[in-house]
Amino acid sequence: MKLPELRIGNLIARVPIVQGGMGVGISLSSLAGAVAAQGGIGVISGVEIGFNEPDYSKDKRQANIRALKYHIQRAKEICREGIIGLNLMTALNNFDEMVVEAVKSKVDIIFAGAGLPLNLPKLTKDSDTKIAPIVSSGRTAAVICKTWDKRHQVIPDAIVVEGPDAGGHLGFSREDLDNPSTHLSSILLEVFEAIKPFEQKYHKKIPVIAAGGIFDGKDIAHLIKCGAAGVQIGTRFAATFECDASQEFKNTYVRAQKDDLTLIQSPVGMIGRAINNGFLKKVKAGDQKPVKCMSNCLKPCNPTQAPYCIAQALINAQRGNMEGGFAFAGVNAYRIDRIQSVKDVMDELVEKANLYLD
Template structure:
């Protein structure tokens, strides 16, 4: 069986894999460019993307915009004509500015979650940039489709559905994570039903890209058979030569065991999935104390009440200073056992998927 391409309007990815946007600084131009070059959709993370600029702490907004432009251009150059996207969370304080600058740089697609990107079409109107909200429920998908339809006369070009096994911040309550009613497959089916009226009204398909805990070809095959048009994979791309994280960050992933994957309470009021370490142990035992805000990055964060600065912790981790930071990761992170080139990973995943689907049909 031939694995179908992922079509998002006029964009066609030969490999139906979207590399998840991972911040701070885990998926930048090196990783995104390599994924796009090999037929998938490479995605930059826009979260504090200027963290490595020399004037980041004194001139944060300008540093982020400068780095955004730099990484989009570099990723496009590396991609050999492939598809480059960017993940911009709606809770970013500079969300609108980063969206506008991404469009100016002719980014192919903007993925946006961590809230409902209700006004996103206002910025992309008249451009060739596609827009894809990230949701964790059919309810959220319906709200976005209704709002965009009514206010802007558009619908999403694609929708990313993130399930409860994803890494990073999760759009679920802690008690729902093990509830089968909230499984990724069930959410996909609900979203597919929810979007039908909008697809019919606009005579346009809304491809579903599903992610969260996808580790191998069987996982991909099951997602495609459930009706999704593609998959989003984050954690497995950390363990690649081209990933923008430090070697120590990657080694931290390779060394983790199943019991090390934990649910944490983020300073921004959401739960998240991460790899446990001494830093997070100190946080959970209340031995960390508010130390101020280095970046004013997220709207929901109240620095005076936060036990630590999440931007600082993630920047430290990206650079390998794990004693002062931590790594987000998906539920199956413990299965990753070696670092390989992006091309090898994508080839392996597609070979596994084809074999699995061939046996199914």
Template sequence: MTTLPMLTIRGRTLLPIVQGGMGVGVSAHRLAGAVAKEGALGTIASIDLRHHHPDLLERCKADSARATLEVANQEALAREIGAAKRLSEGRGMIAVNVMRAVSSYADSVRTACESGADAIVMGAGLPLDLPDLTEGVDIALIPILSDSRGIALVLKKWLKKNRLPDAIVIEHPAHAGGHLGVAHLADMQDARFDFARVIAETMQTFDTLGIERTRIPLIVAGGVNSHEAVRACFAAGAAGVQLGTPFAVTEEGDAHPNFKRILAEAAPEDIVDFVSVTGLPARAVKTPWLMRYLKNEERIRTKIGARKQNCPTGLDCLAVCGLRDGIEKFGHFCIDTRLSAALRGDVANGLFFRGREALPFGSAIRSVRELLDLLLGATRPAAA
């Protein structure tokens, strides 16, 4: 077994490795269930899971009303939670990642609670109302934040609701993939995001608020790709680590093999930072569509930047969207269309989010178990 300390979340003892949520459909029931079955925390990304369910896609094709699309997405999420729980065989935990920036975030929280998820992980905005949405439900609440100021704000707001997070994920915007917890691209290397600093300042906040230092596990995310990196995070005071991209390319990952190949084969010079339609900085692989978009970004901003558009999918997935709402400084493309193209392996037209660091197995595609063993520095007995 691992010599690292185990991670305890809401009374559940877990391996100290957390699989991050990745949409659209990249982390669904197969990946999350496989991670949980090994005794860790697996995460389903709640965004637009219809793409794993042909019958729901057909229903939406027959009736493209937004209400129909929303109901189908919630049904897909409920199905994925159930399938992941069955696959996990009662081990580990199954979490649902919900983006605060998504218009249907409250519906996804309710579906997660009603469908038996063990935890809700919320990022892409401050989850100040998450305790209200889950009142009376026995479910772990885990916000994703990037600096100690954000953590202090959430703690103070939640304390007024007589609730504390069951864990906190600290995501470093300079290393993570996908949407990043910083307002501007230029801020990503700011020293306030250094894990050791955030952890130390958060411990001081715990002291000020009268919270025991061991009460809320701090889980760091971004740039973790080896057993040595895991140990360095623990030395800085972390209670666990979260990874996204290394799990996305495992054999059990829910995306198309082309998706895994694009992420696994990307060199450092193939990865680029840009502004998403959410207004948040994002990190992805330089694929043909993204390079065309970035080449023409200024021209696109000049031409349609301040002009409101109809949502291309009819889903209106984001609460605020640069394309739909005509926000000039945001990105101008349909993120759901591009991420779903990536999920099905469309290399020419997809948006392939990825972290910046090299992957643990290089360009090789390996299993969830092998990844966990490498990170833990352990050879464990086969699961029963």
């Protein structure tokens, strides 16, 4: 048995690997284009994507739209035959507008997490853009499928199932993280059962993509054997030459030790997994002073109570100012020991996955 292709409607990825969307500015056109060129699905993060535009502080809305169009076009120029996706947090204040603009730019697929994207089909109706919600339970998958079926007469083109070992914001409580029922393989089975009635009704298969803490080919092979149509990997691609972040940001992963990985309470009210550093230690100690809202980016964020602006912290980190920010990371980030090219990472993942699938 060899790694199968990942088919999402008429989109066919030669390698069933989706590069996770990482913001702010970690996965833009350079990384997404490089992954697509190697046969996977490259994904641009749409969160505050216009942060490097000269008018970002004055006209954030237009800066984000302009940058979104630029990076989708550039990624497609890097890999003209590849698949380019966009990752958007449903909790974004500009979620609807960014979806509409992405569709106009003919992005191939939109991955939507951090909330229930119940109206996403309305925004992509009559377009070729595929839509894939990101879920953390069979219950959530069922709610989305039921709502999309009832309101829009469609079901997801694919579903990403993200387990508790992922980096970034997690769809779990602290108590759930160590519960065996929240292991990725267990959640996959939940989701398979939850979507079965909708697959039967629409006479089509919904490819399920496993995500969260996936590091090597052995992990990929295991999840393919569990029934996943593909996998989503983020952290491995953050430590690549093509990653859109600064060198200092990438070095954070190379230097990270197992004990450096920590859970944080994000200003948006969710827990997240990150690499501990001086900035996060100040936050935990209460030494990080509240600041005014820089970007008004997320619906759940209350600037009057937040200890820091998460958008600014992530932008600082992207630019290499780790004293003013931090890096999100999956549970296996400490296993990264060098910066690699996207091609080398993809080749290594495919070779070892095929070995374990034999």
